Amino acid sequence: xxxxxxxxxxxxxxxxxxxxxxxxxxxxxxxxxxxxxxxxxxxxxxxxxxxxxxxxxxxxxxxxxxxxxxxxxxxxxxxxxxxxxxxxxxxxxxxxxxxxxxxxxxxxxxxxxxxxxxxxxxxxxxxxxxxxxxxxxxxxxxxxxxxxxxxxxxxxxxxxxxxxxxxxxxxxxxxxxxxxxxxxxxxxxxxxxxxxxxxxxxxxxxxxxxxxxxxxxxxxxxxxxxxxxxxxxxxxxxxxxxxxxxxxxxxxxxxxxxxxxxxxxxxxxxxxxxxxxxxxxxxxxxxxxxxxxxxxxxxxxxxxxxxxxxxxxxxxxxxxxxxxxxxxxxxxxxxxxxxxxxxxxxxxxxxxxxxxxxxxxxxxxxxxxxxxxxxxxxxxxxxxxxxxxxxxxxxxxxxxxxxxxxxxxxxxxxxxxxxxxxxxxxxxxxxxxxxxxxxxxxxxxxxxxxxxxxxxxxxxxxxxxxxxxxxxxxxxxxxxxxxxxxxxxxxxxxxxxxxxxxxxxxxxxxxxxxxxxxxxxxxxxxxxxxxxxxxxxxxxxxxxxxxxxxxxxxxxxxxxxxxxxxxxxxxxxxxxxxxxxxxxxxxxxxxxxxxxxxxxxxxxxxxxxxxxxxxxxxxxxxxxxxxxxxxxxxxxxxxxxxxxxxxxxxxxxxxxxxxxxxxxxxxxxx
Ligand code: ADP
Numbered sequence: 001x002x003x004x005x006x007x008x009x010x011x012x013x014x015x016x017x018x019x020x021x022x023x024x025x026x027x028x029x030x031x032x033x034x035x036x037x038x039x040x041x042x043x044x045x046x047x048x049x050x051x052x053x054x055x056x057x058x059x060x061x062x063x064x065x066x067x068x069x070x071x072x073x074x075x076x077x078x079x080x081x082x083x084x085x086x087x088x089x090x091x092x093x094x095x096x097x098x099x100x101x102x103x104x105x106x107x108x109x110x111x112x113x114x115x116x117x118x119x120x121x122x123x124x125x126x127x128x129x130x131x132x133x134x135x136x137x138x139x140x141x142x143x144x145x146x147x148x149x150x151x152x153x154x155x156x157x158x159x160x161x162x163x164x165x166x167x168x169x170x171x172x173x174x175x176x177x178x179x180x181x182x183x184x185x186x187x188x189x190x191x192x193x194x195x196x197x198x199x200x201x202x203x204x205x206x207x208x209x210x211x212x213x214x215x216x217x218x219x220x221x222x223x224x225x226x227x228x229x230x231x232x233x234x235x236x237x238x239x240x241x242x243x244x245x246x247x248x249x250x251x252x253x254x255x256x257x258x259x260x261x262x263x264x265x266x267x268x269x270x271x272x273x274x275x276x277x278x279x280x281x282x283x284x285x286x287x288x289x290x291x292x293x294x295x296x297x298x299x300x301x302x303x304x305x306x307x308x309x310x311x312x313x314x315x316x317x318x319x320x321x322x323x324x325x326x327x328x329x330x331x332x333x334x335x336x337x338x339x340x341x342x343x344x345x346x347x348x349x350x351x352x353x354x355x356x357x358x359x360x361x362x363x364x365x366x367x368x369x370x371x372x373x374x375x376x377x378x379x380x381x382x383x384x385x386x387x388x389x390x391x392x393x394x395x396x397x398x399x400x401x402x403x404x405x406x407x408x409x410x411x412x413x414x415x416x417x418x419x420x421x422x423x424x425x426x427x428x429x430x431x432x433x434x435x436x437x438x439x440x441x442x443x444x445x446x447x448x449x450x451x452x453x454x455x456x457x458x459x460x461x462x463x464x465x466x467x468x469x470x471x472x473x474x475x476x477x478x479x480x481x482x483x484x485x486x487x488x489x490x491x492x493x494x495x496x497x498x499x500x501x502x503x504x505x506x507x508x509x510x511x512x513x514x515x516x517x518x519x520x521x522x523x524x525x526x527x528x529x530x531x532x533x534x535x536x537x538x539x540x541x542x543x544x545x546x547x548x549x550x551x552x553x554x555x556x557x558x559x560x561x562x563x564x565x566x567x568x569x570x571x572x573x574x575x576x577x578x579x580x581x582x583x584x585x586x587x588x589x590x591x592x593x594x595x596x597x598x599x600x601x602x603x604x605x606x607x608x609x610x611x612x613x614x615x616x617x618x619x620x621x622x623x624x625x626x627x628x629x630x631x632x633x634x635x636x637x638x639x640x641x642x643x644x645x646x647x648x649x650x651x652x653x654x655x656x657x658x659x660x661x662x663x664x665x666x667x668x669x670x
Contacts, residue, residue: 011153015358022353026126026165030133034125041118042177048111049181053189054104056327060193062097063320066090070318076193115174123169131162134356142364143457144391152238156231157359161352168349175335175342182335186328193321196313200299201329204292205336211288212340215281219344222274229267236263282337289333296329366459367473374479377564378468379433380595382454386463389424389453423449425618426463431611433468436596438606440636441615442658447599450615451567454597456480467565485563489570491547491554495539498527502534502556509560521556522586523549548579555586566591568598580605603640612636617661 010016031038057077064070072093073083087096135158138145146154183205190198240247240256247256302310303317423446431437439447452458454465456472465472472480493501502517503509509517514534518524526549530536536543538553545553551571558566571587584605591598600606607626614622614629614636622634629636638654641647649655 010355011149012157012355012358015362016351016354017358018361019354019356019358020361022357023350025357026130026169026349026353030126030129031122031169033129034122037118037122037125039118041115041122041173044111044114044118045174045177046181048108048115049178050185051104051108051111053182053185053328053331055101056324056331057189058097058101058104059327060318060320060324062094063323064318065320066094066097068319076321119170119174123166123173126169127162127166130165130356131158134158134162134359137360137362141359141362142366143452144365145362150235150238152234153231156234157355161355164348164352165356168345172342172345172349175338175345179335179339179342182332186332190325190328193324194315194317196309196315197296197300197303197317197321197325201292201296201325203295204288205332207288207291208285208336208339211281211285212336212343215277215340216343216347219274219277219281219340220347222270222277223344223348225270226267226274229263229270233260233263233267236260281340285337286333289329289336292332293326293329296325300325366456366477368477369474370476372474372476375467375470375472375475375483377483380564381433381468382431382565382595382597383466383469384427384429384450384463385466387424387427387450387453387460387465388422388462389449389458389460390422391458392421423618424453424460427615427618427620428463429611429613429620429623431595431597433595434593435610436591436598436606436608437611437613438598438600438609439613439615440600440603440606440639441621442661444661445615446618447615448569449618451569451597451599454565455484455486455567483564484567485558485561485565486567487551487554487558487569487571491550493539493542493545493550493553495541496537497532497535498530498538498553499534501538501553502560504557506557506560513560514556517556517560518552520559520586520589521552522582523552523556526552546579548576548583551579551583552586555583555590559586559590564595566594566596568596568600570599570601603636603643616657 061072061075061077065072065075072078072088073081073086078086087093138154138158187198187202187205190201236259240260247253299310299313300317300322303313304319304322307316309315309317427450429437439450441447449458453460454472456477459473467475467480467483494504499511499514502514511534515524518527518534527534527536530543538545555571568587568591571583580602590596598606598609606612610625612622612624612626612629613620614634616635622629622632622636624632626640630640631637635654638647638650642650650658
């Protein structure tokens, strides 16, 4: 579908390209359930506009036959009716005209009301459905989508783009029907009343069409610039508000005000550019339509005044018809002026629906088999079998590019992998049911990624992950995630009560179970001390809980869920030693008899794990228990030495490795 090139750096360019016939789907797929209101809107709109045309016609009749000389039934507009239906006396004719005019106003009001009801309810219903469907689809997309898009950009699809569709379905459709009915209706009436004068009156119409076309061509790139600059303003503001701590502590308010000023000024300029064109366009259009009006006035006036046809024209022109012509040419100007806007609205709606439907068509990397069986967790044995993974989903064109850039890779260095940047490289390990495995290693080593693969936020490129012998790709995603509990480093709380946050995902739990879980998570005490206990509102706009408190709410959530497999991603980072001790106690209870994966920087928290895996550059470089690893004299034992205060610094060899790694890291995670 050919779209408008609104914006070169549209973050949804990819989605827009893959959207197939978005406008058709908008109107037919989403509009179908609401066909009734749409039909009412369309038909009423046509009638309402047609009735708008009636008064001028009746005025012509009144002037020419009641106040003038012509026979009532011979009037062009009345000649369609049988003579017997029409009143004979002048008074009756006058009453007839007044009644019809009054009736047309009343009926017109009813139709306008129906039209408003139809178009508004249609557009609101469709807007609601599109928004919820888009959100529904969006939240099911792979994590990859979210890590590549900024929150603001996604919000803009869910709000701006959806609103754009609503505007088009309501105002756009309304203006379009008005345009069509008025232009065709008036053209028809003028030709019917006097085809010769109609040619004069309508002469500027092609000119208006050309003029509008040029305007639309010129304004499009300007709107694109506006869209892009408003995006930049939003990004800057969002970024600054997010980093307000840094701004204040670096005392850079003035600098940031200048930067905001810059982007805002650019927005002003691009917007002004578009406004300037627009405010030149409308008077221009008025001048062109004015030409039609003046020509009609000139030719028609002369015709009526002289009683004979001027120039090449023939026949007579009645005063009433002349007046109708003057009124109609006036009525034609505004719908014609809106022609550009209707096109503009359509194109914007098209661009928006391309983004929306492109998003709905988004194919994730994770293949979902809707008929997959539920996972059956018996012992909770987890097996990583030669797992490799890269965030890049593109296969390399050829094997030419050296994958193993630094040559640090161990052993089988010549295994050419088709993936550009392996984050997890041939990782294998087994965890028996109920065991705790700890993942340690430097930042960026791939620890979180190993766990994301288990949760199937991403699919492995090679190898397999099995739970009790079942490949995670072969079971239903919902049952897989239901079997796992996750406590991350930054525990997010939803705006709601403490209780709602604990029961999040286990909605049926009763108060007793909730308190039980909170006790197990060492959270009960502090929750009781909150102003309204378990009913205290927390999260954004609610009572602010400390990092450690949030963490314990998250742990209570995990306790309540009672998952088969527990994932702790630096669950005790960012808390003081005392809180850590509390959390650790609750975690120890939780991990007992449950397969647990724990990522930790502070090695003291995982030293009792049944198995410790040391990751570096996506590979397991050491494995064993705490005691075994200490004997190894490898990275682990040295890190332990530093953390326990036994040695001051890592040996040179490890520091050099870290430096090399840091120099290489292009994208660093949080
Ligand atoms: P760790 O948990 O050991 O700190 P991660 O698993 O978070 O390491 O990250 C491993 C590597 O993967 C890092 O180089 C990081 O930059 C990269 N990475 C993490 N998340 C993404 C992502 N969503 N897209 C691309 N690269 C990522």
